[in-house]
Amino acid sequence: MIDFGYSLTSSSRISLDNINQKKLKKITAVEPDFLKCMACGSCAASCSAGNFTKVNLRMVILLLNRGMEKEAIALIEGCMLCGKCTLVCPRGINTRNLIINILKIYKEV
Amino acid sequence: MIFNGKQRIWSEYQKEIPDDHYFYVRSCIRQNFFPASEKTFLDIVQNRLGLDFFETEHHTTCGGIAYHSDSIPQETLMTIVARQFALMTDAGYKNYVASCITSFGIYTETLETWRHYPELETKVRESLWKATKREFNKPEYLAHASDVIYKLRDRIATASVNRLVNKKTGEPLKVVEHIGCHYSKMFPSKGVGGAEYPYVLTGMIEAWGGEIIDYPERRHCCGFGFRQYLVKANRGYSLSNTHKKFESMKPFKPDMIITNCPGCPYFLDRWQYVISEMEGKTYGENSQGIPVFTYEEVAGLVLGYDPWDLGLQIHQTGVEPLLDKMGIIYNKADKYKL
Ligand code: SF4
Numbered sequence: 409m410i411d412f413g414y415s416l417t418s419s420s421r422i423s424l425d426n427i428n429q430k431k432l433k434k435i436t437a438v439e440p441d442f443l444k445c446m447a448c449g450s451c452a453a454s455c456s457a458g459n460f461t462k463v464n465l466r467m468v469i470l471l472l473n474r475g476m477e478k479e480a481i482a483l484i485e486g487c488m489l490c491g492k493c494t495l496v497c498p499r500g501i502n503t504r505n506l507i508i509n510i511l512k513i514y515k516e517v
Numbered sequence: 518m519i520f521n522g523k524q525r526i527w528s529e530y531q532k533e534i535p536d537d538h539y540f541y542v543r544s545c546i547r548q549n550f551f552p553a554s555e556k557t558f559l560d561i562v563q564n565r566l567g568l569d570f571f572e573t574e575h576h577t578t579c580g581g582i583a584y585h586s587d588s589i590p591q592e593t594l595m596t597i598v599a600r601q602f603a604l605m606t607d608a609g610y611k612n613y614v615a616s617c618i619t620s621f622g623i624y625t626e627t628l629e630t631w632r633h634y635p636e637l638e639t640k641v642r643e644s645l646w647k648a649t650k651r652e653f654n655k656p657e658y659l660a661h662a663s664d665v666i667y668k669l670r671d672r673i674a675t676a677s678v679n680r681l682v683n684k685k686t687g688e689p690l691k692v693v694e695h696i697g698c699h700y701s702k703m704f705p706s707k708g709v710g711g712a713e714y715p716y717v718l719t720g721m722i723e724a725w726g727g728e729i730i731d732y733p734e735r736r737h738c739c740g741f742g743f744r745q746y747l748v749k750a751n752r753g754y755s756l757s758n759t760h761k762k763f764e765s766m767k768p769f770k771p772d773m774i775i776t777n778c779p780g781c782p783y784f785l786d787r788w789q790y791v792i793s794e795m796e797g798k799t800y801g802e803n804s805q806g807i808p809v810f811t812y813e814e815v816a817g818l819v820l821g822y823d824p825w826d827l828g829l830q831i832h833q834t835g836v837e838p839l840l841d842k843m844g845i846i847y848n849k850a851d852k853y854k855l
């Protein structure tokens with residue numbers, strides 16, 4: 409391989425056709441409010457775990473919708489299930505329930 | 518593809534392209550990248566079709582590369598453009614045709630700027646007079662050379678010796694068309710088919726027997742982007758753009774790529790080599806590349822020119838797979854003739 413002095417960055421384009429929709433459907437079945445998220449970020453801003461770790465529910469919802477499961481799970485594993493985000497979510501999403509189910513469904517082998 | 522929708526849009530963006538009597542200006546970089554393309558264009562229109570295309574040795578660069586890489590300001594650029602218009606006026610022509618897409622964009626931008634800010638036109642006229650003692654009329658009609666070939670596509674098809682058809686299977690060749698960004702993305706009404714669905718190359722391919730591929734990144738830039746390439750630190754960005762296009766077109770198994778810009782064929786051609794050296798990846802059949810052509814080269818192949826007279830040996834990605842598919846007879850040894 410030749411080093412030309414510059415590099416190639418692969419495209420970050422996401423093809424929705426290639427995403428496995430099975431788990432997404434499961435999660436919306438158990439917690440239909442998953443679809444209500446407007447990505448405001450209030451959950452992430454108020455998250456106590458997010459202060460010290462990478463926990464960020466807004467990002468997790470976005471990544472799951474893009475089919476980036478591994479990256480999403482890595483961001484929610486540190487959740488303490490304190491429920492603070494449920495209190496602040498302007499869409500009234502039961503975020504705590506959502507997180508429990510995300511962890512259940514996406515960590516299934 | 519939703520064909521009816523596209524046909525409607527194409528019909529909204531049609532250009533009246535004059536038949537004859539053009540002042541022709543070459544491209545500075547195409548003469549280095551694909552030197553035989555412009556010669557072929559002039560040979561087709563002047564000698565094969567007997568039309569009046571005039572060119573002068575006094576023509577210079579339009580200044581586009583310097584302008585787009587922020588080396589000269591717009592007023593300098595407009596004065597260079599004004600000098601080219603003065604050459605056209607002196608030669609007695611009213612239709613101006615540029616070989617280069619960058620130039621076409623520059624001429625369009627200049628004329629539009631003057632339309633909106635007539636005081637700038639006055640200033641440029643003064644600057645030109647002070648510098649060269651020249652005066653000029655603005656062209657009545659501005660075309661890109663691919664508009665002319667588009668206009669002549671049926672006459673070329675009638676005189677064709679080869680068609681864009683796989684000789685063995687009888688199937689139309691699958692063609693990727695790539696339009697230079699500055700053809701119609703800046704001023705959609707100035708291009709055949711507008712910005713979203715430019716028809717200029719599609720029309721040629723359909724007339725010459727090929728089939729167009731509609732792939733997701735069809736309208737994405739080739740990656741040249743002037744400073745993206747010219748500044749080495751940014752060059753990976755240019756390469757990544759091209760890579761994105763190839764990844765997107767590969768599943769459709771294109772037989773060839775046709776372009777109408779100086780930079781696009783160069784980068785789509787050369788970056789295939791770089792990607793193969795960096796990633797070990799190729800996009801054509803049998804670990805080869807996808808041959809890339811200018812529209813003049815394709816017109817030349819259709820009209821039966823010798824591939825090596827068309828300068829196809831200058832390409833980095835070998836063109837032989839396409840020549841073989843089209844059933845064109847060529848002498849392998851002549852590839853390296855001077
Ligand atoms: S439940 Fe989890 S995500 Fe929500 S605020 Fe508490 S730690 Fe953060």
Ligand code: SF4
Pocket residue numbers: 444445446447448449450451452465466496497498499500501503
């Ligand atoms: S607070 Fe609610 S709506 Fe806002 S990003 Fe979090 S889950 Fe989505």
